[in-house]
Amino acid sequence: MKKFLKDFRIILLIISLIMSFFFIHVGNLRQGVFVQSTRNPASQCMPSGVILTSINDHEITNLTDYYSYVEGISNETVRVRFVQEKLPYFYSKEQTCAFLPLTVNNKTYLGIGVQNLKLTRIDFGTEIEGGVKVLLEPERKLSQEEVAITMNVLEQRLNVFGIKEMPITYVNDLSGNQYFKIEFAGGTMEEVKSLLEQAGHFEARIGNETVFAGNDVLDVCLIGTQSNPCAQVVPISSENGIVNRFSFTVYLTEEAAKRFAEITSKLSEVGIEPNCYLNQTIDFYIDNIPVEGGKLNIACDMKNKTITTPSITGVRKSKKDAQSEMRRLQAILKSGNLPSKLSIVQTEKVSPSLGKSFAKNTLIVFLFAIIMVDLVIALRYKKLKIVLPIILVSLSEIFITLGVAALIHWTIDLAGIAGIIASVGTGVDDQIVITDEVIRGGEAKEVIGVKQRIKKAFGIVFASFAVMLATMLPLFWSHAGLLKGFAVTTIIATSVGILITRPAYGKIIEKILKG
């Protein structure tokens, strides 16, 4: 028995089960709301991924609590208390901090995106939890750069609302069709539509004076060329070694250029060339919320000049950071004009109550399927010592699959659930192959060891795994990634089977039949 437990296949199975237990994180019984995202000003003191338990000593137990309290909040300093889980089940740390909220459209704005606390870490997506899903298609084909810009523009626009988390994903298919998918829990379709149709109101200010607003920006250079390097990232040397400087040109109206000259003429110079800057920065706002990192120095030689094509520059340590920062700023400035018009090709709204009944129904179907399959196995083998391992191993397989999904934050949608249920049926198949091979080998005249027989069985099992993988891989390029969930869960389930549970089952059955 000791030797059996020391076998690496058995150890692997046990470790996987324990890890899955941690990843899935069952039974979050705390009171509070889950902080999905934080933005300025809340991001100054609170990270995302924590559990918010109280605001200004007012207990927050659920989402309704949160919204009703935040609705009536004044714009004085806000004190939040939150719990950060350091090690699931064992250790969590409670912290408090305070920040000053902003006022946006006469409303107090905290910059916290919250969700109801979930029972597990498994993400079931809008189809089950309720929510809105929108699929947008650009009118013409976009280059990789333009895709990045569009994502940024959409993000900026959606973040303007700030209250709700709205992940955007880019998907494309075999024919090169491109789509942007926006998904979020709660809210209505009208809300999303208005968000996509409205442009976030953009402003650039020096001190309290507006230099130019979104409608002053005629165009933004998005991609520079060799002959016209109007947008680029170049490495420069500085006191801190090599850094990357990005710069891109914006094209302003005459009036805005004059306003810029007028305002800058009043400013004084700080430092000496080439590090000479004006004493005030130019700050960017979107719908009156300051853009994070949106403070730019103005070079001294820009003072009192009517410049219609100013360059906006900034410095970041790595090239990648500089590029992404440049894209972000380009997106903000170009926010009014997306590289291409987007049209809504698919919208879906699931009411949370229907989603819940879907989830309940699925769970019942799931359990029922497992019980019935087990019954078939029981009728076939009739021996508890064979039936029990098969059942336990297939249950572990599902559990580890869910664990992996929770670990990689894979959203399990309805098609994904279909994939998992179907894998129950087919996953058991391999165990049948192994069992039959092992039992039969004993009856046959060809006397070979149990180990040999298991090895033979694994030939078939590996071939079937390769086939399943082969059929699921193409789905990654499937239509707008709509079936990706199905493919990924099936691949996870079969991989868990081939790598963890089936070898363990082979070992278990070997032990049982030998012992």
Add this chain to the structure above:
Amino acid sequence: MSLLSEYNKIAEFYDKNYKKLMIIPFVIILFSTSFLIFHKISSGDFFYKDISLRGGISVTFSVNQENKQLEENLVKILGTEDVNVRELRDAISQKIKGYEVQIGGDIDKETIFSALSEIMGFEINETNSSFGKQTALINSSFIWDNLVLLFIAFLFVTLVAFYYFKSVTPALTIIISTFMDIINILAVLTLFKIKIGIGSIGGLLMIIGFSSDSDILISTYILKRKGKMLDKIKKAFFTEFTMELAAYVTFTIMYLFSSIGIIKHIALILLIGTFSDAINSWLFSAAVQRLYVEGKKK
């Protein structure tokens, strides 16, 4: 044991008559192919497409009272035949829980909501229902895309089978047998006027996996194992039978008890596919492999 002797009888019958039995899969595939071609000629399409392929609106709402005339009344009020109503029932009590309505074409959602409210006798709107809209735009390249997908899947499977058996005949047989399953599924769905949508592709790909899987198993027994052919057949039979039974049970439960359209649909495809696979694997693929080994021996 009587079940076992029945089993042996079937295996022995199969062993004697496998050449004659090959006619069955050929008749079935002939029927399926000609049916699909006939359908293409008479209606312009090989199969029926659901709103995920043609554009349209779907509304799902909860209700605890049955309304048998829902579909009929929707057709009347909206003036289109393109209406599909699916009942959602509780998995255990089988009581009605709601309806999923799919309406093809370009009818706007307000018209649909007001028609539904009128028929059901209570307000149905965006807040108390689930609602999906699909424009026809998304579907322009769908068929082509998925043909490519299926082709890639087939190609991969052929490579795996070829690698595993190191021989062309078994690899090709497995692919043909699997391909026949796909054609049969499409024919049965079209025969029962079941519409094909995006979810169907998932089911079809899964069947490619499942079906080539069982073909590989049988082929392994026939080609790679030693011993008398009848014994090998009996062994393969027994293992395959248990596997297929487990699959049938899972898919039937998924189909009967799930109230979710896409899961039900995938389950149906898997059910038809597994059934077709049982016929094609044994009466076609296994028979060809056997002719191949026995031919090689001579």
